Amino acid sequence: MPAVTLQYWDLLAKGYAPAIALNVAGAEWELESPGFGDWGSLKWTTTWGFMPNMKLEDGSAVGSELAILQYLARKYPQLAGETDADFVNSQNLLGQAEELWSKLGAHSASPMAADKSVEAFDAWVAGNAKDTHSAKQGLQVYLWQFEDYYGKNGGSDGKFTTSGLSIGEIKLFSVLAALLSVVPGALDKYTNVKAFYTRVGADPRVAAVAQGKAANMSKPFSAYLRAPTV
16 A cells, blocks of 8 residues: 555645655655535534545644645655755745745636636736735746746756655746646746756656556546636
8 A cells, every 4th residue: 555645636725745745756646535525524524624634544634735745845855956955946846836826816717716816817828027925926927936936946948856756846847737727828928947846847756646546546636726717
């Protein structure tokens, strides 16, 4: 039996990065995707009443995406970063990718929140004012930040760290995948971020998860968020 069970739906949301990290690390794992009708009975069997939740071989569990990623980085040190500089870059990307995810989710529609403003979404996507408060920061500023960070912190060959597959990079990749499902072409003006995304997506261990071909998976991850409509 797999050593760990990752509980989440096969959607481009909070469970995608942990699934990729598990597969990149070479862990023995399986994805458990409950039916939406079963969630009510399963909710309080998880650590915090939400997913992702990762059940460990000893019967304990790790709840929340960021906790899971940090746990995996401790158990599989290659995910944490090979050097101190790699660790710092990974952690910085982890935090800012989560910030981008929160803004993307707040402005995008989903099956759980269909009624979102088209005007607010369009303004956020186009937003490029760097002098605004971070709470009002638009998508173009976030993407510029990642592009700028790459250049200032030793990025090369589509990698922010030596391995190019730290938990921070995996988290950023997962958020960019969700972003591109909502805003196709969003990375076209950001050469290094696009090169990063393309390189990670081409890694066979990542592609196996994306395509639903990793061990114990039955189908690909699919889009969860979408652009609002009138």
